Structures are given as C-alpha cells and as structure tokens.
Amino acid sequence: MDILLSVVGFLLTIGILVAFHEYGHFWVARRLGVRVLTFSLGFGRAIFSTRRGPEAIEYRVGMLPLGGYVRMLDEREGAVDPAERHRAFNRQSLKVRAAVVAAGPAANLVLALVFWWLMFMVGTQGVLPKVGDLGAESRLAAAGLQEGDIIRAVDGDPVMTLSDLRLSLLNGAIGQQALPITIERDGGRQDMTLDLRELDPLGGEIGQQPTDILERVGFALWRAPAYAEIAEVQPDSPAMAAGLEAGARIVAIDGREYRDPWALIEAIGSRAGEETRLTIETDAGREDVVVTPRPTEVEGETVGRIGVALAAYPLDTEAAESMFLLERAGPVEAMGLALERSWEMTTLTLTVFQRLLTGEASIANLSGPVAIAEYAGKSLLLGLSTFLGFLALVSLSLAILNLLPIPMLDGGHLLLYAIEAVKGSPVGAAFEEVFARLGILLLGLLMVVVFYNDIARLMH
Known part of the structure; x- marks a missing residue:
C-alpha cells in the first residue's frame, strides 16, 4: 500500500508540476508568435500521442516521467519553410526568447503560491x-x-x-x-x-x-497523561507466557508508575533480557507480573519486546484533543499567508543552494525522485491540505532549480542570453555546444548524488 501511494503521489506531483512548467513555455511562446511543434510530458518513446489544432501540434506523454519539454520551430534543428521563418524561435528578439524561457519557472512560482493559498483555505492541520x-x-x-x-x-x-x-x-x-x-x-x-x-x-x-x-x-512533545491498555497479545511471546491478557492496563514498571504509554514502551525496550516487574490493573484490581522482554533487533539496535500491542487512552480527553x-483562513487572509510562506521558503531554499555551492552545507540535504515519491505518498495519506503544501514546496523548488545558471536548465539559457545582451551578438555555436556538454555532465553527476542519497536512506 505504501509503494502504491508513493507511485500515485509521485505521478500526480510530477504530472501536475511538469505540465504547468511546460505550459508556461507553451503559452508564452504562442502568445509571442513562436510556432510550437510538440508539447511533451516525459521523455523517451511516446506511450500516448495526438495532434490537435490547425497547426497540428503534437501532444505526447513519454515513458520516462522525469520532466518534459516544448519543441518549437527552430532553424538550428532542421530546414524551415521560408514562409515560416519569422515564427522560428532562433529568429526571435532577445526579449522574446528570454520571456519564453523564463515562463516555465515563473509558472511554477505562481503555482506554488496558488497551492499555498488553497492549503490555507482548506485548513492546515497541526x-x-x-x-x-x-x-x-x-x-x-x-x-x-x-x-x-x-x-x-x-x-x-x-x-x-x-x-x-x-x-x-x-x-x-x-x-x-x-x-x-x-x-x-x-x-x-x-x-x-x-x-x-x-x-x-x-x-x-x-x-x-x-x-x-x-x-x-x-x-x-508534550503528551496528555494516558493509560497503556493491552489491545492484543502475540502468540509465543513473553507476555503470553506471563499470562497477560487483552484489556488489562500496564500502570507501573518495577514500582514506577507511568502515565505515558510511549515512555512505558521505551522503559520496556531498555530492559532486554532482564526480569521486569509489571503492575497490571484490571476490573478485579492490581497485581504484579514478572516478564522478561525478548531482545529484538530494531534498526540495528537491540531493544526489549514483550509481544503486546498497546492502545493509549487519555485520562484527560480535552487536554489530549487540545x-x-x-x-482555516478566508480568501484574502489565505493569500497573505501564502505570500508570506512563499517568501520564507524562497529565502530558505536560496540560502541552502548558496551554502551547497560554497560547501557550507552537506550534499546529504539533496533528495531525488525516490524521496519525492516517498513524501508524496505520505502527504497523500495525511490529507488534501498536506498534499497541497507538499506540491507548493516542490513547485517552488523546481522553479528555483530551473533558474540556476546551469547549462541545459532554463537558467543556463538565460545566462547565455545575458552574455548575448552584453556582447551584442549570440554566443558562438562551438561555445554553446561545450556549454551544453558541461550541463549534461553536471546534471548527470547531480542525478547520481540524489539517487545515491535516496537509495542509501531507504536501506538505512
């Protein structure tokens, strides 16, 4: 079930965010007179493809759901009908080309703001x-x-x-x-x-x-005082051997009373292999039972387990519920909160990126598709509000990542346009090719690091 939720959450997240990002490029290109040939979600061989509209634009879904692209008419990619050359991307002014490239990250910034706005109106749980x-x-x-x-x-x-x-x-x-x-x-x-x-x-x-x-x-975290009631006794367990039964409450360990089931579990866990006196309370009264927690390996650590499932029943229901x-916020207040959250997360993300580049932050903080899938599944399970907040955060991160001056990313293209604006002419084809190869290398290294981080965390 966890794997299914992660897959569904990942496809929803990537599908929504990439589609909106590419639609930003698509919408601005068409509004500025650039002819669009293909709108693709995903890379590789198409699992779905159709042509629509008077210009027969191809809309497709690729097999690899790790991005997308908008392909435009461009003389650098092949021969162009002389009658259509004015609509080729490479023939556009510097301002038009920059606007088309910047539209993708801008779309993700707007989308993040919308998601946080919706989240605050739906209601934030905490x-x-x-x-x-x-x-x-x-x-x-x-x-x-x-x-x-x-x-x-x-x-x-x-x-x-x-x-x-x-x-x-x-x-x-x-x-x-x-x-x-x-x-x-x-x-x-x-x-x-x-x-x-x-x-x-x-x-x-x-x-x-x-x-x-x-x-x-x-x-x-503060926890309301609660009883630890035995909900289930596992067969062939120390608890069953000691005669413990469902419905009884564990109120003390070695004479020390507990009103925190989690602290009680930790106390039992620290007594692996040691005889332990539990005070049990039932309708008939209290009695002491001796049990020896069985040593059990949990995440590389030996802890004691007696083989029961516990249910917590608060002594003060009102305090627990508080x-x-x-x-929830109204539309106007929610927009203010969304703007504030957007600013906070933008400055935090930029700070982290800056520290990663200077070596002041560990690359252990980087996550990739596996982590996104895991968190997407968890946020889906926690409800609409949490999922909206997750989508907003990933959309913002996608926008900032794409604006970095790295070859092959939108920010890399904008950097080339900035150089063009300064020198008064486009960069040479040889320089652009080397720049692109460098981008492929950098992105490849980045993908290796994030996949390694993701898989190593799962293994741990």
Whole structure:
C-alpha cells in the first residue's frame, strides 16, 4: 500500500508540476508568435500521442516521467519553410526568447503560491508546539524551558504548530548563534534565548537522513497523561507466557508508575533480557507480573519486546484533543499567508543552494525522485491540505532549480542570453555546444548524488 501511494503521489506531483512548467513555455511562446511543434510530458518513446489544432501540434506523454519539454520551430534543428521563418524561435528578439524561457519557472512560482493559498483555505492541520519532558542535554532545557511550556514565537516569527516551529528554527539556526524565543507559561508570556552555537542544521553524511532540527535542539512533545491498555497479545511471546491478557492496563514498571504509554514502551525496550516487574490493573484490581522482554533487533539496535500491542487512552480527553489544531483562513487572509510562506521558503531554499555551492552545507540535504515519491505518498495519506503544501514546496523548488545558471536548465539559457545582451551578438555555436556538454555532465553527476542519497536512506 505504501509503494502504491508513493507511485500515485509521485505521478500526480510530477504530472501536475511538469505540465504547468511546460505550459508556461507553451503559452508564452504562442502568445509571442513562436510556432510550437510538440508539447511533451516525459521523455523517451511516446506511450500516448495526438495532434490537435490547425497547426497540428503534437501532444505526447513519454515513458520516462522525469520532466518534459516544448519543441518549437527552430532553424538550428532542421530546414524551415521560408514562409515560416519569422515564427522560428532562433529568429526571435532577445526579449522574446528570454520571456519564453523564463515562463516555465515563473509558472511554477505562481503555482506554488496558488497551492499555498488553497492549503490555507482548506485548513492546515497541526500539532501544538507544547514542550514535554526535556532531556538533561536538551538545548531547550538549557534555555529555561519546562514541561508544559508552549512555544509561541521564534526570532519574532509567530509559531502556531509544530511545523511552524521546525521552519522557524531552521531559518533562525542558519548563520545565527542565538535565537530569541517567546513561550507561554501559566497564562503569561516570557522571552528566552536559545543557544544554537556549534549546531549545523545543514550538515550530515551523504546517504544519511539529515537530522531533524527539533531533535537537534532536544525538543520533546508534550503528551496528555494516558493509560497503556493491552489491545492484543502475540502468540509465543513473553507476555503470553506471563499470562497477560487483552484489556488489562500496564500502570507501573518495577514500582514506577507511568502515565505515558510511549515512555512505558521505551522503559520496556531498555530492559532486554532482564526480569521486569509489571503492575497490571484490571476490573478485579492490581497485581504484579514478572516478564522478561525478548531482545529484538530494531534498526540495528537491540531493544526489549514483550509481544503486546498497546492502545493509549487519555485520562484527560480535552487536554489530549487540545494538542491538535485545524485552522482555516478566508480568501484574502489565505493569500497573505501564502505570500508570506512563499517568501520564507524562497529565502530558505536560496540560502541552502548558496551554502551547497560554497560547501557550507552537506550534499546529504539533496533528495531525488525516490524521496519525492516517498513524501508524496505520505502527504497523500495525511490529507488534501498536506498534499497541497507538499506540491507548493516542490513547485517552488523546481522553479528555483530551473533558474540556476546551469547549462541545459532554463537558467543556463538565460545566462547565455545575458552574455548575448552584453556582447551584442549570440554566443558562438562551438561555445554553446561545450556549454551544453558541461550541463549534461553536471546534471548527470547531480542525478547520481540524489539517487545515491535516496537509495542509501531507504536501506538505512
């Protein structure tokens, strides 16, 4: 099911974003009098092809869904009827050619804004950034935060959800040593300073999943007190051997009471192979049961498992429900929020690209088609709002990537046009050929890196 969702999500994402990108080129070219021959989604052999309109434009879908192209009449690609030469792309003025090339990334920028606008109107789902039990080495604990505090602002930016907190911390951590944060405690607000020295949010080893910024600062999410009720006992498990049954609640381990099922699972996990006394509560009362968690390999680490499935039942349902937020905005407010999000993500993306080029950021932060497919599937599962936000982010990234001055990309063509504008004539054919070969090499190396990152992360 996960693989199916990933495939569907990937095809939807690439199909929508590439189609809109190429339509930008297509629409502007036709409006400016350039004759279009082919509009293609994907590369390689066509799995679908048709011709439409008085000019018999070919609309096709290629076998490789990793991009697309718009083919225009061009004397550099073959003979052109003298009567049609005025419509050839190579015969157009510098401004027309630049407008046609820039239209693709511009279309993706507009599309990102539209998706974020729709997302804010549909409603953004999120989790309240309420602090739980912080570890002794947590940077948040060192800053003075305590369990129950709600983070309301980071570096002056309002924070409503956990996603907002992640973005604000990432933005603030790049190039800063300390961040002012505002928390809500006992109905009042307090300002504190979060020390981020020696924390590199863009570091990491190639092939490894970049560490979440929330994990780096030691954030722990607050959880409403809850009972851990046994929902299922697996056959031939330590739990079955100890006589545990579904419906019973595990309330204590070795005499220590727990009101956090996740902390209880971690405690059991730390006792692999050790006799452990569980306090069990049923309608008949409480009793102690001795069980030895079975050592089990989980992601290369040995943890203890007793062979039960647990269900969490909050002691305070209202407090548990208050952690989940759903916010909707009207069309005008949503557009303001979309513009703000677009600006934040554009500056963040440009900063990351700049640091990648200067070597200040690890190439472990790069992801490719496999990661896009994985995240597309997950966002589909989480609902329309999440998927819209994902589409907006990928559309923005596609626009910025295409504007980079790399041969074969739109930005590479725009760079050649800039040179032409300065020198007063087009660059030579030999230079353009070498430039194109360099682009193929760079893009090939980039694809190797992102595919390696994606596959290595999956293997981990």
